[in-house]
Amino acid sequence: MMVKKDHVADLVDDEKALNGADRVLATLNLLGGFPDGIGLNDLARLLNSPRSSVHRALGALRRADLIEQDKDSRYRLGYGLLKLAFSYYEELDEVGRIRPVLAALAERFGETTHYAILDRSEVVYLAKVQPATSRYQMTSVIGGRNPAYCTGVGKALLAYLLKDEQRVDDYVDTHEPPLVRHTDHTITTAKKLHKELASIRDDGYAVDREENEPGINCLAIPLFLTSKSVPDGAVSITAVAQRFPLERLEKSVEEARDVIREHLGEVMK
Amino acid sequence: MMVKKDHVADLVDDEKALNGADRVLATLNLLGGFPDGIGLNDLARLLNSPRSSVHRALGALRRADLIEQDKDSRYRLGYGLLKLAFSYYEELDEVGRIRPVLAALAERFGETTHYAILDRSEVVYLAKVQPATSRYQMTSVIGGRNPAYCTGVGKALLAYLLKDEQRVDDYVDTHEPPLVRHTDHTITTAKKLHKELASIRDDGYAVDREENEPGINCLAIPLFLTSKSVPDGAVSITAVAQRFPLERLEKSVEEARDVIREHLGEVMK
DNA sequence: TAGACCGGTTTCAATTATTAGAACAGTGTT
DNA sequence: AACACTGTTCTAATAATTGAAACCGGTCTA
Numbered sequence: 001m002m003v004k005k006d007h008v009a010d011l012v013d014d015e016k017a018l019n020g021a022d023r024v025l026a027t028l029n030l031l032g033g034f035p036d037g038i039g040l041n042d043l044a045r046l047l048n049s050p051r052s053s054v055h056r057a058l059g060a061l062r063r064a065d066l067i068e069q070d071k072d073s074r075y076r077l078g079y080g081l082l083k084l085a086f087s088y089y090e091e092l093d094e095v096g097r098i099r100p101v102l103a104a105l106a107e108r109f110g111e112t113t114h115y116a117i118l119d120r121s122e123v124v125y126l127a128k129v130q131p132a133t134s135r136y137q138m139t140s141v142i143g144g145r146n147p148a149y150c151t152g153v154g155k156a157l158l159a160y161l162l163k164d165e166q167r168v169d170d171y172v173d174t175h176e177p178p179l180v181r182h183t184d185h186t187i188t189t190a191k192k193l194h195k196e197l198a199s200i201r202d203d204g205y206a207v208d209r210e211e212n213e214p215g216i217n218c219l220a221i222p223l224f225l226t227s228k229s230v231p232d233g234a235v236s237i238t239a240v241a242q243r244f245p246l247e248r249l250e251k252s253v254e255e256a257r258d259v260i261r262e263h264l265g266e267v268m269k
Numbered sequence: 270m271m272v273k274k275d276h277v278a279d280l281v282d283d284e285k286a287l288n289g290a291d292r293v294l295a296t297l298n299l300l301g302g303f304p305d306g307i308g309l310n311d312l313a314r315l316l317n318s319p320r321s322s323v324h325r326a327l328g329a330l331r332r333a334d335l336i337e338q339d340k341d342s343r344y345r346l347g348y349g350l351l352k353l354a355f356s357y358y359e360e361l362d363e364v365g366r367i368r369p370v371l372a373a374l375a376e377r378f379g380e381t382t383h384y385a386i387l388d389r390s391e392v393v394y395l396a397k398v399q400p401a402t403s404r405y406q407m408t409s410v411i412g413g414r415n416p417a418y419c420t421g422v423g424k425a426l427l428a429y430l431l432k433d434e435q436r437v438d439d440y441v442d443t444h445e446p447p448l449v450r451h452t453d454h455t456i457t458t459a460k461k462l463h464k465e466l467a468s469i470r471d472d473g474y475a476v477d478r479e480e481n482e483p484g485i486n487c488l489a490i491p492l493f494l495t496s497k498s499v500p501d502g503a504v505s506i507t508a509v510a511q512r513f514p515l516e517r518l519e520k521s522v523e524e525a526r527d528v529i530r531e532h533l534g535e536v537m538k
Numbered sequence: 539t540a541g542a543c544c545g546g547t548t549t550c551a552a553t554t555a556t557t558a559g560a561a562c563a564g565t566g567t568t
Numbered sequence: 569a570a571c572a573c574t575g576t577t578c579t580a581a582t583a584a585t586t587g588a589a590a591c592c593g594g595t596c597t598a
Contacts, residue, residue: 019556019557019583019584020290020329020555020556020584021289021290021293021325021326021329021585022329022333024290024293025293025329025330025332026333028333028335028353029333029335029349029353031357032352032353032354032356032357033356035362039573039574039575040574040575041573041574041575049557049558050557050558050559051558051575051576052559052576053556053557055575055576055577056290056556056557057290060289060290060291060294061294063291063294064291064295064297064298065298066294066298073575077353077354077357079388079393079412079414080298080412081353081412082354082357082358082395082411083410083411083412083414084301084346084350084354084412085346085351085355086354086410086411086412086413087301087412087413088300088301088304088346088350089351090410092304093304100401119348126351132369132372132373141352141355141359142351142352142355143348143349143350143351143352143353143355143356144352144356288555288586289556289584289585289586290556308545308546309545309547310545318586318587319586319588320546321548321549321589322585322586322587324546324547324548325585325586342545
């Protein structure tokens, strides 16, 4: 079988050999990329570890009910992992509260909606609802990340964290790697970012104008669930520019706010 | 803090001490039960392992991006785990096909819907959709399991696997533990089970008459997606008996079939 | 203010499980 | 029948895990 080599780079440091538990967990992470399963040999190659070691790692994972072995003896992530993750996920307080809102917004506008929080300099997606009539498949994954500066939700949340030019400068200077240009519209300078964040504070919402992915626009509204000054997270409506133009997205702000208010009350600026 | 001791029994064999990778994975599994996080000491107690060993295990898990440490230094499952599980889950072929059907059924009947497959003698829930107006919270979790003989989906799937009395006998005899009575209506004898499965084969659907949980009824329809003779899985509509009586559930069969046909075509007997 | 206590973290010699190469055992293909 | 391909088991040498105890930074209490 062909295996994409570049897939590995992120997961395994080819330099130093893994040992013990680290190898077990690297194996687990690696298996996530192969929904149809993968053989021991390929796995060992990818981890550049001896087959017998990987074999024992797989044994531990199977004992813990995290992976399974198909009839054709390929290894896959197992249902135990799904149960672990989903039972944890369903217990997250925020998610239960927010998901009905996302569903309502997705239904109303016919577009994919997200809820994301800020973690250091990145946004983490904690919920995602696709409308019933979704023809497109967004690349976002629950638990997945994006840089804050080039996403709608990210800017919506940064706006209330980087309130003056000084902090924006610090953010940009210490950002590692430096603000990368994803598209023609990506904001890459402290000056522009500060201006953008100020405007977001004024409006109470943020717009991603194809700054992260070409052809993808996004409207994001920060939510103040537990604090009046710092938002806990932000909801977003993500739309394909071609089908749902930017102007229409910006005109939808009040309608979206109404939906949110209906479910959560006064949680917006 | 108070920690439920019985929670552990399933996860950790108190007898023999864990070592290395096994302890790391036991830690991971254990953390799933504490969405608000848990401290190192409690964790070590539950795993009855030395704190330093658990500490190193946690280090490995953090390196693998599977857990995180809160401000107050409690350990939680991390977003990396969510990403791992969800990216795998979203890639599962069946799920993508089935979920629209579940959503449509949930919407139509206002009840929770499931899709489950058979794994040895248990059913595994692979998808779950709650209606927008869901007041009740079902206990089922994606990746979770139930015995087949006392659930609607389980019986719907067994029906096409245990086609003669001989196989039903074998199933019942080798079932470990023996067929346990969950409620007054649970089927616990081979004779009754055979009769029930025969009836299911005739009808093309199964009904769980409060056999698994008191007060919970269920209508299940097996789906023949890849084979004409053996169903791949079954969808179910789970209803609280009080609000949605059994008769109404049985009368809904044709309507449910129409919804399924609409989305998937001819996949039913 | 001292001091006891709680948490997480680090240390270190003894131990023991991991390591990795190689042999083994099945399958399906040529 | 030989081959190439799996996953699996075996083994002595090695290196990582082990776990008691010490440590450190807090917070509560006397």
